[in-house]
Amino acid sequence: MSTAEGAHLEVNGLTKRFGGLVAVRDMALGVRAGEILGLIGPNGSGKSTVMKLIMGIERPDAGSVRINGVEVARRPSHEIARMGIGIVFQHSRPLHRQTVLENITLALLPDKLTRLFADPAIEARARAIAARVGLSAVLDRRPGTLPFADLRRIEIAKAIARDPQVLLIDEPFAGLTSKETAMFSDLICELRDDGRAVLLVDHNVKSVARLVDRVLAMYVGERIAEGTADEVMRNETVRRVYLGGSIETAARAESSFRDSVTPFLEVNNVNVHYGKAQALENVSIHVHAGEFISVVGLNGAGKTTLFNTISGLLPYSGDICREGTSLRGLTAATIARNGIVQCSEGRDLFTDMTVRENLDLGGQHLPPAESVEQIGWILDLFPILRERQKQTAGTLSGGEQQMLTIARALMMKPKLLILDEPTLGLAPVILEQISKALERLRQTTAITVLLGEQNVTFALPHADRVYVLEHARIVWEGKPARFAAEAGTGYL
Amino acid sequence: MHSISTARVLLIALGVIAVASFLPLWVTGYILGLLTIAYYFGVFAMAWDLLFGFAGEVNFGPTFLIGTGGYTAGILDNLYQPPIWICLVAGALAAVTGGVVLALPALRVRGPYFGLTTLVAVLILQNFIVVAAALTGGEIGLTVPDVISISDTTNYEIALWFMAGSGAILFSLSRSPVGLILQASGQDAVQAGALGFNVTKHKLAAFIISAFFSGLAGALLVFYLGTASVGTLVDITVGVQIIIAAVLGGRRTILGGVLGAVFLIAMSEVLRPLGDLSNFVVFAMALIVVLVFPGGLFGLLTRTKESG
Numbered sequence: 001m002s003t004a005e006g007a008h009l010e011v012n013g014l015t016k017r018f019g020g021l022v023a024v025r026d027m028a029l030g031v032r033a034g035e036i037l038g039l040i041g042p043n044g045s046g047k048s049t050v051m052k053l054i055m056g057i058e059r060p061d062a063g064s065v066r067i068n069g070v071e072v073a074r075r076p077s078h079e080i081a082r083m084g085i086g087i088v089f090q091h092s093r094p095l096h097r098q099t100v101l102e103n104i105t106l107a108l109l110p111d112k113l114t115r116l117f118a119d120p121a122i123e124a125r126a127r128a129i130a131a132r133v134g135l136s137a138v139l140d141r142r143p144g145t146l147p148f149a150d151l152r153r154i155e156i157a158k159a160i161a162r163d164p165q166v167l168l169i170d171e172p173f174a175g176l177t178s179k180e181t182a183m184f185s186d187l188i189c190e191l192r193d194d195g196r197a198v199l200l201v202d203h204n205v206k207s208v209a210r211l212v213d214r215v216l217a218m219y220v221g222e223r224i225a226e227g228t229a230d231e232v233m234r235n236e237t238v239r240r241v242y243l244g245g246s247i248e249t250a251a252r253a254e255s256s257f258r259d260s261v262t263p264f265l266e267v268n269n270v271n272v273h274y275g276k277a278q279a280l281e282n283v284s285i286h287v288h289a290g291e292f293i294s295v296v297g298l299n300g301a302g303k304t305t306l307f308n309t310i311s312g313l314l315p316y317s318g319d320i321c322r323e324g325t326s327l328r329g330l331t332a333a334t335i336a337r338n339g340i341v342q343c344s345e346g347r348d349l350f351t352d353m354t355v356r357e358n359l360d361l362g363g364q365h366l367p368p369a370e371s372v373e374q375i376g377w378i379l380d381l382f383p384i385l386r387e388r389q390k391q392t393a394g395t396l397s398g399g400e401q402q403m404l405t406i407a408r409a410l411m412m413k414p415k416l417l418i419l420d421e422p423t424l425g426l427a428p429v430i431l432e433q434i435s436k437a438l439e440r441l442r443q444t445t446a447i448t449v450l451l452g453e454q455n456v457t458f459a460l461p462h463a464d465r466v467y468v469l470e471h472a473r474i475v476w477e478g479k480p481a482r483f484a485a486e487a488g489t490g491y492l
Numbered sequence: 493m494h495s496i497s498t499a500r501v502l503l504i505a506l507g508v509i510a511v512a513s514f515l516p517l518w519v520t521g522y523i524l525g526l527l528t529i530a531y532y533f534g535v536f537a538m539a540w541d542l543l544f545g546f547a548g549e550v551n552f553g554p555t556f557l558i559g560t561g562g563y564t565a566g567i568l569d570n571l572y573q574p575p576i577w578i579c580l581v582a583g584a585l586a587a588v589t590g591g592v593v594l595a596l597p598a599l600r601v602r603g604p605y606f607g608l609t610t611l612v613a614v615l616i617l618q619n620f621i622v623v624a625a626a627l628t629g630g631e632i633g634l635t636v637p638d639v640i641s642i643s644d645t646t647n648y649e650i651a652l653w654f655m656a657g658s659g660a661i662l663f664s665l666s667r668s669p670v671g672l673i674l675q676a677s678g679q680d681a682v683q684a685g686a687l688g689f690n691v692t693k694h695k696l697a698a699f700i701i702s703a704f705f706s707g708l709a710g711a712l713l714v715f716y717l718g719t720a721s722v723g724t725l726v727d728i729t730v731g732v733q734i735i736i737a738a739v740l741g742g743r744r745t746i747l748g749g750v751l752g753a754v755f756l757i758a759m760s761e762v763l764r765p766l767g768d769l770s771n772f773v774v775f776a777m778a779l780i781v782v783l784v785f786p787g788g789l790f791g792l793l794t795r796t797k798e799s800g
Contacts, residue, residue: 056685057682076685077682077686078685078686078687078688078689081685081686081687081688082688087686089686093679093680093683095675095679102672105669105672106687109669109672111673111688111689111690111693112670113693114670115668115669115670116664116668118668119669158687162688
């Protein structure tokens with residue numbers, strides 16, 4: 001640990017538990033003035049929690065957070081802010097009824113009840129800050145009328161308005177175009193050159209490599225590597241966490257599937273927009289009957305959007321065909337009843353009902369005898385659920401809940417099963433169990449699976465083919481065996 | 493709506509109030525009486541909007557503050573007959589004290605629990621008034637020996653200018669830098685904290701200000717009516733009417749509360765021939781306005797001004 005002298009921010013032994021889950025364990029990091037430290041880790045590794053602990057939004061269970069040697073851990077957020085730490089949240093949350101200028105002015109106000117009249121000096125400073133982040137042209141507009149990148153600018157403007165010595169930035173580039181990313185990178189570098197200490201939180205090294213002086217990698221709440229961006233990318237543990245080391249793949253050739261002429265599912269040039277942000281851009285994929293397809297992509301790449309579009313939950317342009325027939329115009333319920341079943345990220349179990357009741361619900365549309373038979377088969381597939389049949393779903397562990405979610409989806413006898421990030425927030429040992437169940441599923445049934453993952457270790461072994469989704473576009477398609485060589489660097 | 497400048501809104505409001513102050517020349521004492529009550533309700537609604545619209549806290553117990561103020565003033569007058577202004581000040585202070593006692597623990601809990609705490613406070617006050625009948629008059633109500641004036645016109649003018657003063661203070665506050673911090677605290681307490689604002693302090697201040705105006709208006713109302721009773725000052729349905737007036741008039745507008753209160757009382761008077769149905773119609777109309785025009789009456793007015 002290189003907590004050099006004169007460090008502006010120094011974190012030691014930081015630990016946070018949520019119930020039984022240790023979100024952050026014995027974390028240590030230091031950021032000096034005029035330095036950018038990248039804090040990276042896959043989803044659920046605890047990096048956002050570290051940031052909240054530093055800012056005082058969550059209270060640490062143990063450990064210390066020092067700013068210039070002054071202990072601030074367990075103090076309220078507003079005091080920590082006044083000690084010189086600022087934060088740029090990932091999601092912009094401006095005051096919508098106020099103008100951009102007023103939003104920035106807000107951040108400049110002192111925490112006093114006596115400030116009843118506007119101060120022209122404060123407004124002048126707000127204008128100067130707006131000019132610095134490139135908001136001068138839109139000062140009198142309301143945030144709701146602005147493009148996404150400008151909302152980000154407002155967040156940065158608010159953070160630097162308080163002139164923090166230490167700046168925490170959460171995923172600064174999510175949802176931005178490459179041009180905007182370059183502009184924000186320049187801005188962040190300028191803030192470092194002002195002599196601030198910057199902690200940059202992101203998913204992978206690649207996205208922050210050009211910017212950071214050092215990188216610290218986290219995995220399930222712990223520090224696994226620290227060094228320059230190159231060192232961390234070469235680090236064995238990091239490679240294993242992100243790429244899964246050497247992965248045994250069992251891909252079947254695409255031509256071996258019976259319907260290789262007309263695939264079971266075809267997605268052609270699909271575009272989806274959320275307001276101003278483009279969530280999918282000319283995405284085309286196809287899935288043959290019986291095939292196991294993995295769509296790999298980082299948070300925000302568009303995986304969930306793609307699956308929701310296929311399930312009929314989002315408006316889109318382009319075409320989605322099932323066995324040659326367009327799905328356009330069908331309701332989500334019809335699409336699901338006809339056999340395209342999605343297990344969403346959120347799991348959506350009935351937590352007050354037992355495991356068995358959840359499964360029974362999934363089999364509502366089946367004749368009773370068939371339902372019982374299906375449950376028997378599913379309980380063979382997930383033996384642990386057989387033991388837990390009478391337990392309420394809410395008392396299951398995260399991994400068991402995930403299995404139950406998949407099991408319930410299987411009760412609908414899907415032709416195509418869509419799994420959206422089944423590994424989210426699960427410990428490695430649980431991953432193994434789910435992985436085994438998927439393998440059995442693949443070998444014993446003719447089911448077609450479309451799996452969305454950012455955990456490459458989990459996504460590759462079962463896949464026949466892999467798509468890589470990045471910034472709303474499919475950037476790579478191929479055999480899992482070629483993934484590490486051809487697309488792997490994007491995941492470090 | 494914020495597109496109209498603070499000064500302009502205050503100027504227009506002053507014009508309306510100047511006209512309203514000449515009403516006693518044209519209308520009957522009965523209508524003046526109704527308006528007097530409407531104006532006090534307007535203050536209740538404005539004070540409530542400061543908490544809900546700006547601090548983001550739903551106070552289901554505006555009548556706790558009003559009742560504490562009104563009954564304190566009334567009881568003091570009943571027992572010792574000091575000058576009325578002392579009773580009024582005591583009422584306002586009691587409401588502030590009660591508000592702090594309630595808000596300190598209530599602001600520690602998040603989300604709907606704040607609202608529930610305030611709701612329970614009303615029930616406690618209501619029960620206390622009934623139980624301590626010797627002091628409070630219990631269910632029959634408390635008759636105060638003094639009134640400010642027996643002249644309809646004087647009472648009307650007092651209510652009007654009290655409402656105008658309260659409105660000017662609350663409205664200016666809502667648009668001041670402190671109002672901005674308060675709004676930020678209400679909309680996103682985490683972010684407000686990260687920007688260095690002590691969210692609890694600002695919300696508590698809002699609660700105190702709200703309590704002050706509610707209590708003072710409650711005390712004034714008691715000295716206008718000559719009585720204090722649970723049914724007019726404390727009951728949950730009174731609180732609900734205040735909330736409806738504020739939302740109907742326009743959430744986050746402060747001044748909308750007055751429009752809402754006048755509208756509610758005027759409508760129930762106009763619809764009186766309908767008997768029991770009148771309340772039903774009034775509330776149905778309120779519901780439609782809220783659903784169709786989320787900006788409320790105030791939003792509707794400012795919008796027509798903008799387009800015209």
